[in-house]
Amino acid sequence: MDGVPQPLADSPQLRTLLLTDLCDSTELVERLGDAAAAELFREHDTLVLRLQQQSRGRLIDRSDGLLLLFERPIDGLGFALDYQQGLRELGHARGLRLLARAGLHVGEVLTWRNSEEAVQIGAKPLEVEGLAKPVAARLMALARPGQILLSAVAESLTQRASRELGERGERLLWKSHGHWRFKGMPTRMEVYEVGEIGLTPLRAPKSTPKAWRDIPLWRRPAALVAEAAVVATIVVGGWFFTRPEPAIAFAERDWVVVGDMRNLTGDTLLDDSLQQAFRISLEQSRYVNVVSERRSRQALTMMRKDPSGLLVNRELASEIALRSGAVAVLMPTVADIGGHTRVSVEVVNPSTQENVFVVSAEGRGGDASLRAIDAVTVELRERLGEAAITAKASRPLPEVTTSSIEALRAYALGQDRFDNGDTKTAIGFYRKAIELDPQFALAWLAQVRCYFVLNDSKSGLAALETAKSLSSRLPPREAMYLDGWSKELLAQDQALEAWTQMAAMYPDYAPAQHNVSIRLMGENRFKEALPYSINAVGVSSDLPSVGLDQLARVKLGLGDFDGAIAAANQARAAGYQASGRRIAMAAAAKRDYSLAEQALSGTEGPDSHASIERTSVAIDQGRWAEALQYAQAGLDVSGDKEAFSYRRAQFLVAIAEANMKMDPELRLRKSGALSVAALDKEGSRDVIDDANLGLSVAIFAARQGDTKLAKQLLSEISARAKKLPGLGGNRVFNELSAVADAWISLNAGDVAAAQRSVLPYMDDISRYQTRVVAMEAMKRAGDAAGAQQQQSWLRSRRGLAYAEFECGYCLQAMNVKDSNQGLVSHSAPVTGVALP
Missing domain, CATH: 1.25.40.10 (Tetratricopeptide repeat domain)
Known part of the structure; x- marks a missing residue:
């Protein structure tokens, strides 16, 4: 403050004037309330005092805005930039978005001191007048929120001295917004914008009654916009070539967040297309992981921001990165320079929101934009540490996408x-x-x-x-x-191998991890599925809630009931409400039926899927009438009679009817016939499920003593299996076929044949019904110790009884009933009785 000399009145002095205005300050007071607003403004005043002293400025006036004098224009610009940053930090601490508009001008002013008596009754200590003051005021009023506008003379002097701002000076963008006329001023004035990359709006101000754009008739608006973009981009390009070379601690398989691309070409067609192209190009790398747009949207939702139409700028992208564990933020820009397309990418440290380095490339020709993206991506990957040979091996975008924008x-x-x-x-x-x-x-x-x-x-x-x-x-x-x-x-018998290879090649690609885990779980290989499920829950997964639900299913199959409940609760908290079913299954498996009922009551509305768990939990407690009601309710809402859910619901009702000493034959025949018929439909995606449902019906029919129906279904399904891709090599299909065949053999009194049928499947991944029929065969063979061993196996794996999901959990009710059985008392096949 002492650096500003005290001139006499009538002695014009050349000074830099900065006027600022805190945007929407009145609404801010209404939103916060008087007390909180007063505290905020006290911190605001402290910020202004600190920056004023730091920038050697003199505060002339303040209310909602500020009027300051500076000896040198660069000091005024430094104050304006620091003030904008300080406002962002004040707002961020309170969950607010604080922005100010600013106008900077250099011109002659008259200053004089008021008398002490005048100051005591409210006058300012120092008065400032002169044409420069309204010019600065017009610039400030014209600026958009967060924008700093300068007169031509101020721009010339500040840009020349911008190196004095250190690294910040290298991050500045300068842009001309053309010539403007201000009310009451005879000559037009060129207006410039200056600001930091990624933070300044870099948009032309809107005309007002006191300031309007002066455009010659011969100048087309589109041409003027393009020229302004070229000017701004040339400055950026100059900075790119003189950029510093700091480093970033980036390791293989670290994650990056991609912010929204800034399009300075004026061609809106490039907005979404080049953003997508940049992602595709970068995702060819197995060294760099890219947080998906879906995951970014989820992060924005957790930040209580509406992702629709929201521009993911440097600040938002940095917060997304911090929430998702990403190491860097990438801010792409595309511009047209002399007919060539330049793509630039700023690599930003999300903790500080400062640039680490910038890469850029130009493209020429018909697909210039895509060529530029390919070139900049290769350089970016190399700068992040990827081997040049692998970075350059990626195929050009026109080959792996399209040359059509x-x-x-x-x-x-x-x-x-x-x-x-x-x-x-x-x-x-x-x-x-x-x-x-x-x-x-x-x-x-x-x-x-x-x-x-x-x-x-x-x-x-x-x-x-x-x-x-x-x-x-x-x-x-x-x-x-x-x-x-x-x-x-x-070719479903080859699916697991394909997904496993992909998961090994792309260990951070959640869909591959999900699909391997699902395939392994389908074969009762829960222990092998566990690491894949854990990987799928990674912080940057597209659907962490689905991954958590899958982890709950794996833990249930392994008998870790508390772990399953914890994972399912996390999934439900993350928005996956279907995880209530996993909680119910795990709670029932540990015989906490109160928690199971509570979890199932949280399933809103009629649900054919939840009816399976409701039926099983009721059977688990011996509440047969309720089980039948739940099964029937599931049938009522199972949908079209052509749907798989309808066929499965018929089977579930048949199981419940058997427990009520009702004859389930008609429903069994209907469910089995529909499943077999579905196998003849070309292009059905439920082939495996329908085949396994038909086999499950055959197993249950045989256990009910209906050997004829069991044989018929087994024969018809086996004949079709030879024509259907993937069934012949499917472990679950082959094992359920063996179980059905074993029960048919037992009904014929051939215990040895029954034992031979299931012997190949008596291993660590046996299905629950395999052990049930093995126990019955051992009992009939007089092997009490062997039968007792199988009974212990069944009782110790109640989690598996609930977790097996062949044909959409169609055998869950049977499994649960068997988990409560003593030695199976099945001396002879009898129809119309409860499950043995």
Whole structure:
């Protein structure tokens, strides 16, 4: 403050004037209340005093805004930048968004001191007047929130001295917003904007009654915007070439968050398309992991922000990174420079929101944008530590996506709709992408996913065949994903191997980890599934709630009931309400029926899936009438008679009827016949489930003494298995076939044949019903010790009784009933009685 000399009145002095205005200050007081607002403004005044002393400025006036004088323009700019940063920090500490507009001008002013008597009655100690003051005021009023506007003379002097600001000076963007006319001033003035990369709005101000854009008739608005972008980008480019070279502690398989791309070209078509292209290019790396857009949206929701239409800037991207465990933030920018496309990426430390380094590249030719992205991605990966040979081995974007920017934009819009749960609209965008480029393999693969979500197997398989024919045009990871789903749908006996290979190649790709775990669980290999489920729950997983639910199922199968309940509670807290079913199963398995009933009561509305657990828990407690009611309720809401859920519900009612000493024959025949008929439907995605449901009906029919129905179903299903892909090598299918055959042999009195049937499956991953029929065979063979050993096995694995999920948990009720049995008392096959 002592650095500003005290001139006499009538002695004009050249000074820098800075005027600021705290945006929406009145609404802020109303929102916070008087006391909290007063505390905030006291901290604000402390900030201003500190920055004023630091920048050698003199505070002339303050209310909602500030008027300061500086000897040098660079000191005024330094104050303005520090003031904006200080406001962000004050607001962040209170969950507020504090922004100020600022106007900076250099001109002559008159200053004079008021008398002590005038000061005592409220006058300012120092008065400032002159044309420079209203000019600065007009600039400030014109600025957008968070924007610093300068006059041409102020811009010239500050840009020349910007090196005095140190590293901050290297991060500044300068942009001309053209010539403006201010009310009451005879000449026009060029207006500039200055601010830090990623923070300044970098948008032209809006005209007002007191300030308006002066555009010659011969100048087209589009041309002016392009020119301003070129000017700003050239400055950025100069900074890129003189950037410092700090390092970042980035290791292999660390995560990055990608902020929204800033498009300075004026071509809105590039907004979504290049953002998507940059992600695809970067995701070819097995060294760098990219937090998905879906995961970013989830983080924004947890931050209580609406992700729809929200610009993920440096600040938001940094907070997402801190929440998701990412090491770096990437802020991409695209600009047009002299007809060439320049793509730049700022690598930001999320803890400090400061740039670590910047990479950039230019593209030329018809697909200039995609070429520039490829080049900048390679350099970025190398700078983050990836070996050059692997970074450069990635295939060009036009080869693994499309050379059509329009098709890429349609694909990006489809991805956005799919991630938001609007699958039907997503398909429309994917179709549009394919119309624009029929060779766009990623769009075909996306359609496969959508059709199967919508249960349109016929369309899904057709899209799958096209995607397979174009697999050479997919990025490596997506090519493996396509192969996994191809095996899943057309050769299920090979699916586990395909997913396991993908999980090994991409250990941080949650879908691969999920699918390996599901496959292993389906074969009762819960111990092997555990590490994959744990991996799928990683902090950067797209769907952590689904991963937690899967982990609960694995722990249930391993008999860790408390661990299963804890994981399911976490999944439910994260939004996956279906995990209430896992809580119920684990609680019932440990015989905490009160908790089980409580968890099931949390399932809102009629639910054909929850009816399975309700029926099983009732059977577990010997409440047969209630079990039948729950099973019937599940049948009532099971949907179309063509649906698998309807066939399964019929079977569940049959089991409940048997426990009520009712004859289940009609329902068994109906459920079995429907399952067999479903195997003849081309393109059915429920082939394995229907085959296993039919076998389960055969097992139950044999246990009820209906050997004829059991034989008929076993024969018909076995004949079809030879024609259906994947069934012959499926362990679960073969094991359930052996169990059905064993019960048929027992009914015929051939104990030795029964034992031979199930002997190959008496291992660590036996199914529950395999051990049940083995126990009965040993009893009939007079092997009391062996039968007792099987009984102990069954009782010690109540978690498995609930956790096995062949044919959608269709055998759960039988398993649970058997877990409570003593030695099976089944001396002869009799129809119309309770389960043995």
